[in-house]
Amino acid sequence: MLEKWTGEVSVINIGATKEEGGSRRQVIKVGGQATLPFLSGEGVLANKPVVAFEVWDIAPSDWPAGLAKAYADVFSDPLAWAEKCVKEYKAGLICLRLQGAHPEFGNKTPDEEAKLVGELLKKVDVPLIILGCGDDAKDNLVLPVCCQAAKNERCLVGSAAQDNYKTLSVAVLADGHNIIAESPIDINIAKQLNILISDMGLALDHIVINPTIGALGYGLEYAYSIMERARLAALAGDKTVACPFICFVGQESWRAKEAKASEQEFPCWGPESERGVIWEAVTATALIQAGADILVMRHPQAIEKVNKYIDELMKG
Amino acid sequence: MAFSGLDIYKLLPKTNCRECGLVTCLAFAMQLAKKAASIDKCPYLSTEAKKALEESALAPIKLITIGTGNSKLEVGNETVLFRHEEKFHHPCGLGFIIEDSLGDSEIKERLDKINKLVFERVGQELKVNLVAVRQTGDKEKFIRATELVFNNTQLGLVLMSEETEALKEALIKVRERKPLIYHATLENMAVVSKLAQEFQCPLVATALDLDKLSSLTRELNSQGVGELVLDVGATSLKDKIWDLTQIRRRALKKSDRSLGYPTLSIIENEDPYEETMEAATCIAKYANIVLIKGIEPAEVLSLLTLRQNIYTDPQKPLQIEPKLYPVGKAGDKSPVLVTTNFSLTYYTVLGEVEASKIPSFIISVDTEGMSVLTGWAAEKFTPEKITDSINKAGLAEVVSHKRLIIPGYVAVMSGDLEDKSGWQVVVGPKEAAGIPSFLKNL
Ligand code: SF4
Numbered sequence: 001m002l003e004k005w006t007g008e009v010s011v012i013n014i015g016a017t018k019e020e021g022g023s024r025r026q027v028i029k030v031g032g033q034a035t036l037p038f039l040s041g042e043g044v045l046a047n048k049p050v051v052a053f054e055v056w057d058i059a060p061s062d063w064p065a066g067l068a069k070a071y072a073d074v075f076s077d078p079l080a081w082a083e084k085c086v087k088e089y090k091a092g093l094i095c096l097r098l099q100g101a102h103p104e105f106g107n108k109t110p111d112e113e114a115k116l117v118g119e120l121l122k123k124v125d126v127p128l129i130i131l132g133c134g135d136d137a138k139d140n141l142v143l144p145v146c147c148q149a150a151k152n153e154r155c156l157v158g159s160a161a162q163d164n165y166k167t168l169s170v171a172v173l174a175d176g177h178n179i180i181a182e183s184p185i186d187i188n189i190a191k192q193l194n195i196l197i198s199d200m201g202l203a204l205d206h207i208v209i210n211p212t213i214g215a216l217g218y219g220l221e222y223a224y225s226i227m228e229r230a231r232l233a234a235l236a237g238d239k240t241v242a243c244p245f246i247c248f249v250g251q252e253s254w255r256a257k258e259a260k261a262s263e264q265e266f267p268c269w270g271p272e273s274e275r276g277v278i279w280e281a282v283t284a285t286a287l288i289q290a291g292a293d294i295l296v297m298r299h300p301q302a303i304e305k306v307n308k309y310i311d312e313l314m315k316g
Numbered sequence: 317m318a319f320s321g322l323d324i325y326k327l328l329p330k331t332n333c334r335e336c337g338l339v340t341c342l343a344f345a346m347q348l349a350k351k352a353a354s355i356d357k358c359p360y361l362s363t364e365a366k367k368a369l370e371e372s373a374l375a376p377i378k379l380i381t382i383g384t385g386n387s388k389l390e391v392g393n394e395t396v397l398f399r400h401e402e403k404f405h406h407p408c409g410l411g412f413i414i415e416d417s418l419g420d421s422e423i424k425e426r427l428d429k430i431n432k433l434v435f436e437r438v439g440q441e442l443k444v445n446l447v448a449v450r451q452t453g454d455k456e457k458f459i460r461a462t463e464l465v466f467n468n469t470q471l472g473l474v475l476m477s478e479e480t481e482a483l484k485e486a487l488i489k490v491r492e493r494k495p496l497i498y499h500a501t502l503e504n505m506a507v508v509s510k511l512a513q514e515f516q517c518p519l520v521a522t523a524l525d526l527d528k529l530s531s532l533t534r535e536l537n538s539q540g541v542g543e544l545v546l547d548v549g550a551t552s553l554k555d556k557i558w559d560l561t562q563i564r565r566r567a568l569k570k571s572d573r574s575l576g577y578p579t580l581s582i583i584e585n586e587d588p589y590e591e592t593m594e595a596a597t598c599i600a601k602y603a604n605i606v607l608i609k610g611i612e613p614a615e616v617l618s619l620l621t622l623r624q625n626i627y628t629d630p631q632k633p634l635q636i637e638p639k640l641y642p643v644g645k646a647g648d649k650s651p652v653l654v655t656t657n658f659s660l661t662y663y664t665v666l667g668e669v670e671a672s673k674i675p676s677f678i679i680s681v682d683t684e685g686m687s688v689l690t691g692w693a694a695e696k697f698t699p700e701k702i703t704d705s706i707n708k709a710g711l712a713e714v715v716s717h718k719r720l721i722i723p724g725y726v727a728v729m730s731g732d733l734e735d736k737s738g739w740q741v742v743v744g745p746k747e748a749a750g751i752p753s754f755l756k757n758l
Binding site: 005036037039040041061092104134153212214216217218219220221222224225228229232255256257258268269270271274275277279281282285289290296301305306308309312313315 | 357388398399401432435437440467553554557558561562565566569588590592593596597600601607613614615617618619621622624626627628630660663667670673738749753
């Protein structure tokens with residue numbers, strides 16, 4: 001029994017090659033699905049979900065040991081860190097989080113961060129996602145200069161929110177990037193924000209929705225259903241929610257007690273070395289089934305498994 | 317199609333004799349429509365009315381019961397394709413395949429571990445459901461393994477064999493457990509259907525495509541076997557998603573009774589991570605029973621947690637017990653944070669407080685499972701309610717100070733809360749993520 005969908009998810013291009021005025025080795029396309037996840041017998045699945053490796057500008061203080069271990073040699077050197085992801089783990093997409101700009105976590109200046117973005121673009125040639133530190137006032141100073149430093153590289157930059165989207169929209173538009181629009185598990189806010197941003201001149205095919213997820217066991221089902229609802233609306237022809245989704249899987253799953261707690265604390269949960277990876281991988285799995293397009297993840301082993309999973313599902 | 321209360325009312329005697337226990341026929345009709353009463357309660361129904369009602373009451377996806385007593389598993393009776401449309405009703409059963417080629421002690425050891433796979437999360441007990449014995453060699457070994465499993469676990473059973481004689485002998489031994497028989501195919505159907513009838517056990521129907529499956533279940537039905545579970549055999553994960561979706565769609569949207577049964581997915585992947593991800597996919601996408609081999613606690617915990625998430629009623633959020641919770645080695649000087657008893661809110665706050673490494677108390681107020689803002693708007697998270705909770709928890713005896721931290725979103729209630737409770741109110745951050753730095757700077 002085939003459903004007749006009338007709409008499809010918009011396609012976003014991340015990264016620009018030399019021919020397009022950038023310096024990335026390839027463009028990553030996401031979106032373009034004309035049916036629900038992996039029902040290729042019913043509609044076109046133009047592009048597959050992709051995983052981005054999360055890299056920080058400072059050494060993260062709250063990553064549990066089992067996770068931090070994977071990057072121990074590069075933890076306080078973002079350039080080496082990104083390079084390791086690309087060379088050793090074959091990352092095709094890097095997500096740089098400028099946590100160090102936060103007034104409480106180092107308070108790096110906009111110029112320092114812009115310089116880092118410029119250097120990172122020289123160090124690795126994969127497309128880039130750039131995230132602010134989460135402090136609105138500071139991000140509004142930092143992100144515009146970072147956009148400038150990455151001019152024409154067609155990055156994905158975030159996040160814009162309902163009460164803070166103008167500054168970032170202007171910067172993203174001026175320097176030829178894409179934007180992440182964040183809405184708190186609310187389909188109407190997602191819609192509204194997309195309209196507000198497109199009213200600023202940034203077209204809907206430059207917007208990626210961050211539906212704000214919870215990890216497995218920590219509210220996963222809310223985002224799961226919001227994403228399903230938004231995707232159904234998109235397939236029914238509502239262009240204002242027909243944007244790809246970005247899900248911060250690593251950030252959420254490594255906060256879960258089940259991912260962090262040691263086996264001594266919870267002997268009946270099994271070794272934490274496997275548990276954390278499973279928690280991140282299963283969180284990603286469920287969200288992929290709800291329609292996730294970009295998954296920002298942390299543990300190389302979880303990422304490897306998720307990539308293999310996606311490839312299996314896209315076969316044939 | 318399901319009948320509305322009024323449709324049903326038209327079929328009732330309309331005498332208001334009250335023998336059904338309700339005051340009027342109309343009231344009874346409304347109860348029937350909500351499936352809160354059974355039609356036999358009215359002794360005056362005409363045969364035609366009864367038949368019409370019974371047919372309308374047939375669920376589009378049949379409810380199937382495997383096992384007995386405490387470990388009974390009920391699956392099926394699903395009504396929607398997407399959980400937000402209503403909810404998913406009967407949590408998918410999770411089971412473990414044990415092959416009879418394993419030695420006795422190894423089988424026992426496994427069962428021992430499987431029996432221990434019980435977890436508690438957000439106030440609910442998460443349990444596994446089934447053990448499937450699979451024949452790999454001769455009949456005797458299979459029977460022996462079946463008995464071993466029967467004697468060493470209380471969980472429901474699945475008997476997996478291609479040999480009908482072996483199934484029969486195993487059934488004789490374990491019939492009282494009401495095991496699931498695996499499986500009837502187009503080839504062996506005539507014999508296996510007799511077993512299902514003789515032993516009154518549910519039966520898996522396997523065919524490699526949906527049309528064949530549909531003719532198989534119709535055949536089985538005509539032979540009097542109606543307790544069925546559907547299986548489309550060993551296919552790729554992508555095909556599993558496709559088939560499971562098609563079965564659910566055809567049963568619900570096309571009222572295709574021949575596919576109106578719960579489904580079974582068997583995961584064959586030796587890599588524990590991949591096995592878990594495939595099983596997780598089937599849990600999300602309409603499988604009603606998932607069988608895996610891996611029994612590692614981390615793997616099972618993650619699958620049971622996903623099942624809990626997916627099968628949570630979207631209209632009835634999970635709640636935690638409203639009370640005072642110490643975090644870390646909280647003492648009489650520790651800060652007290654106020655939040656709601658919506659489990660997601662509470663666990664988010666808890667996570668951040670733990671991350672701050674500052675021993676604290678969290679007092680969760682009974683907001684009937686609403687989040688901070690919704691609870692405040694619905695007057696479930698008010699100065700009165702908070703004061704009540706403080707008093708009930710005897711907070712004044714637990715801490716030596718008189719300071720409450722409230723969520724930033726309800727800063728407006730500060731004055732009122734100070735008046736009502738007599739405690740000093742400190743406004744915390746709006747988002748839980750701000751808690752660690754807030755606590756550090758307190
Ligand atoms: S028993 Fe039947 S006839 Fe009597 S009140 Fe109930 S529904 Fe009406």
